[in-house]
Amino acid sequence: MTYEYLLDLALILLSTKIFGLATKKFKMPQVVGALLAGLILGPAMLGVLKETDFIKMTAELGVIVLMFCAGLEADVKELKKSGKASLIIAIIGVIVPLIGGFAVAYFFNKPGLMGTEGNTNEMLQNIFVGVILTATSVSITVETLKEMGKLKTRSGNAILGAAIIDDILGIIALTVVISLADTTVNVAIVLLKILGFFIFAAIASVLFYFFYKYWAGRTQYGLHRYSIIAFVFCLLLAFCAEKFFGVADITGAFIAGLVISMTRKNEYLEEKFDVISYLYLSPVFFASIGLQVVLPDMNKTIIIFSVILTVVAVLTKVVGCGLGAKLCKYKNYQAFRIGVGMVSRGEVALIVASKGAAVGLLGANFLGPIVVVVIITTIITPILLKIVFKIGVPPTTGEEQTTLVSGFEKLENLRERGYEKN
Numbered sequence: 001m002t003y004e005y006l007l008d009l010a011l012i013l014l015s016t017k018i019f020g021l022a023t024k025k026f027k028m029p030q031v032v033g034a035l036l037a038g039l040i041l042g043p044a045m046l047g048v049l050k051e052t053d054f055i056k057m058t059a060e061l062g063v064i065v066l067m068f069c070a071g072l073e074a075d076v077k078e079l080k081k082s083g084k085a086s087l088i089i090a091i092i093g094v095i096v097p098l099i100g101g102f103a104v105a106y107f108f109n110k111p112g113l114m115g116t117e118g119n120t121n122e123m124l125q126n127i128f129v130g131v132i133l134t135a136t137s138v139s140i141t142v143e144t145l146k147e148m149g150k151l152k153t154r155s156g157n158a159i160l161g162a163a164i165i166d167d168i169l170g171i172i173a174l175t176v177v178i179s180l181a182d183t184t185v186n187v188a189i190v191l192l193k194i195l196g197f198f199i200f201a202a203i204a205s206v207l208f209y210f211f212y213k214y215w216a217g218r219t220q221y222g223l224h225r226y227s228i229i230a231f232v233f234c235l236l237l238a239f240c241a242e243k244f245f246g247v248a249d250i251t252g253a254f255i256a257g258l259v260i261s262m263t264r265k266n267e268y269l270e271e272k273f274d275v276i277s278y279l280y281l282s283p284v285f286f287a288s289i290g291l292q293v294v295l296p297d298m299n300k301t302i303i304i305f306s307v308i309l310t311v312v313a314v315l316t317k318v319v320g321c322g323l324g325a326k327l328c329k330y331k332n333y334q335a336f337r338i339g340v341g342m343v344s345r346g347e348v349a350l351i352v353a354s355k356g357a358a359v360g361l362l363g364a365n366f367l368g369p370i371v372v373v374v375i376i377t378t379i380i381t382p383i384l385l386k387i388v389f390k391i392g393v394p395p396t397t398g399e400e401q402t403t404l405v406s407g408f409e410k411l412e413n414l415r416e417r418g419y420e421k422n
Contacts (some may be wrong), residue, residue, distance in 0.1 A: 005054040016283040029382040031143045038290020051291040062285030067250040068234045070142045071257015078157040086161030089324035094134045094169045096320030100312040101130030108305045128361040137346025138163030144382040159341035197245035205259045298368045306369035317343045344381035
């Protein structure tokens with residue numbers, strides 16, 4: 001038995017905290033520091049750490065707890081109100097990046113540029129690059145909004161709802177494209193399984209909600225029992241989502257959090273899970289994203305392609321999701337925040353890319369640019385979110401600035417939650 005995982009864990013926790021404090025000094029979210037820690041210590045740079053099975057499984061648990069906490073802290077009434085808007089935002093936020101990614105790949109994927117002879121259908125490759133750009137890593141945005149205290153705002157709820165729907169649409173798009181390259185994949189079965197999951201989740205949630213309320217009202221045991229039962233429900237729903245329905249486990253975890261958020265023990269559970277997430281699980285998860293990054297050799301053409309693809313990846317999410325938000329009557333600043341909140345591709349894009357590469361839909365020359373997109377969008381999203389949530393703060397100095405900014409942010413939170421006339 002090896003004990004290297006103890007050293008790995010110590011290095012991750014220490015480095016993420018040091019880099020987190022450093023980025024905080026520059027008025028950036030601490031999650032940026034955690035991402036940089038994994039990138040710098042990982043194979044892409046120093047090579048001190050590498051992704052192991054222990055880190056991989058701990059990171060998966062970390063993102064499950066993170067999304068469970070997001071569900072616990074979400075405003076269910078606001079989510080219901082933004083349900084239709086989230087659907088529209090997600091649909092347009094998938095279509096626009098899909099078209100943008102396809103257009104860039106279509107221009108570059110030619111013999112003599114990036115095309116590789118003897119590979120799979122070029123048209124499918126181009127479409128698949130677009131599919132990769134449709135991905136959204138909501139975990140980065142969730143952690144940033146939590147750190148900023150903006151998760152329960154109207155924009156925050158719209159981002160959460162749209163990101164969950166975005167995951168489902170991404171699964172569908174991925175399945176459709178893969179089925180064209182791999183005849184063993186049946187699109188109809190995948191769609192039925194997705195529908196089946198939501199029916200299953202609805203039934204399980206209703207049953208658990210009434211059981212939990214009844215049990216919590218009658219039991220004389222300590223409050224820590226509530227945490228255990230809640231976490232068991234989270235893990236079971238996450239497991240069923242992945243194992244039986246092919247839906248992302250974070251979707252199950254988020255739904256579990258939403259169900260429990262409607263109970264009276266919600267605030268106590270938030271406090272308990274925030275501690276374990278902050279202390280252990282979240283640092284490992286965010287560091288693991290950096291550890292997954294391995295930069296392949298890149299020539300001049302591939303570098304140009306990478307830059308253009310990154311710009312398109314950012315703009316298409318901001319424009320697509322922002323346009324969807326505007327169609328749903330969100331104000332300009334809210335639409336901008338929602339668009340920026342959906343920019344990060346994170347580990348989701350890497351997973352989609354790996355699935356495509358396994359069936360020959362992603363040539364070797366495309367891997368480097370995808371990694372560049374993941375790195376840049378993952379790091380800039382928290383920074384951009386901090387900026388767009390400060391738009392409109394009165395410019396002044398000293399103690400007066402602190403007072404005005406604090407008051408302005410409180411007013412913004414009230415406005416964002418719907419306490420405004422119109």
